[in-house]
Amino acid sequence: MKIVIDGIFFQIANTGIARVWQTLLKKWCDSGFIENIILINRGYTAPEVQGLKYYHLPLFNYEEEALFSIQLQYICDQFNADLFISTYYTTPLFTPSILMIHDMIPEVIGLDLKEFWWREKHYSILYASRYITVSRNTTEDLIKFFPEIEPSQISTIYNGVDNIFFPASPSEITATEDNFAIGSPYVLLVGSRLSLNNYKNATILFKALNESEELQQLTIVCVGGEKTLEPQLADLCGNINICLIQPTDWELRAIYSGAIALVYPSLYEGFGLPILEAMACGCPVITCSNSSLPEVGGDAAIYINGQDVGEMVEALKKVQNKAIRHQLIEKGKKQAKKFSWSTAADKISSLCLKTIDEGKNRPKKFNFMGLWQDFRQTQVQERKYRLLAGEINQKNIELHQAIAQLEGEHRNLTEQIEQQNQLIAQLESRNQALQVDLDHYSLQIEELSNTKKTLKRLCKKALGKLLRFRIN
Structure with missing residues (x-):
């Protein structure tokens, strides 16, 4: 087998x-x-x-x-x-x-x-x-x-319930509380505090402590779950002392044993393992009267309406009554023994x-099995087509990006050509202006040259006359 x-x-x-x-x-x-x-x-x-x-x-x-x-x-x-x-x-x-x-x-x-x-x-x-x-x-x-x-x-x-969970000695409890700097007395939340659609419902405990000054002496010790307190709960803290820890199972055993109660306020559970762990350690339990929780808790837990903050306040006060507390602990130990791994x-x-x-x-369910295999094979083909479509889509994206890049480069080149053409036009216009100036200066030079020649002839004539005059 x-x-x-x-x-x-x-x-x-x-x-x-x-x-x-x-x-x-x-x-x-x-x-x-x-x-x-x-x-x-x-x-x-x-x-x-x-x-x-x-x-x-x-x-x-x-x-x-x-x-x-x-x-x-x-x-x-x-x-x-x-x-x-x-x-x-x-x-x-x-x-x-x-x-x-x-x-x-x-x-x-x-x-x-x-x-x-x-x-x-x-x-x-x-x-x-x-x-x-x-x-x-x-x-x-x-x-x-x-x-x-x-x-x-x-x-x-x-x-x-695992055999590791049984009541810890007072010295073990004290040592573990000191190790995690847990303020005493305290109540426990174990596991996720909010989770999907807030079904873990830890908000009810925070609201209960906010409503009762008497209960604000209690520390809320959160075991497991998110490593930082969720904003939704942080907004409800007020004067409440919160301690978030990630203990080993052996340390959790001592923390259960020293707690005023495990508060397990889920609006739905398939089982509720922390309830049994707490009971096995001699920790009273406050939980909700819904889904599987009464099956697990039996008559050994205090049950509340998960939407009623007032009931949570009363339960937290009730669980501190010595007679009720003793009864819950003894019933809890017996209840936990009913569940064996x-x-x-x-x-x-x-x-x-x-x-x-x-x-x-x-007889084999050939029709179903055949349909099931066809269904899974179809999913395989669908995935291949989806991947292929994704690749094609990616290629299209890359192609569009390349085209956009080329178009951008073309626009840039066109702008550069236009700028060059404008520069050429400006240079041609300037060249024409310079040519006009050059022609004008050439005429002036020619006139000056002619004037120079005339002055030269006049100077020669005057010099000749002067020489003749001195000789005579």
């Missing part, structure tokens, strides 16, 4: 989805299932996992989507793969695949589904043989937007085996 996994997401971002796949690979290493896997490693961005076979490729080129389906199929054929799995919406041509759906955020919050990745997501959904969702809510959303999918094709397999990894590996067995006995 061979399973090809495209590790493309490790190239894209080091966020929750990357953490999910990195953890699954490690768990499969522990169980021995890793022996069946070939991981496509793009630009050496994938994590190193002992016993894992890698197929190295350059970084993904978004322009070559269709071409890459052909290349993925070539890789599957090379290893005689029984199954293909992508970490983020890539597809081969006909090898059966399982698609893991982490969320339906683009569809739910109304993003432009014509954009590259969302278009490829829809292609992947249409292509897949089976689906894994990370929550029941994501399952419901998948069926809502793709009603042609049979519920029996979908398996809901929850994410887990080992269980998730075992369920996914079993589903892989089941999908491969079903594929051997199930």
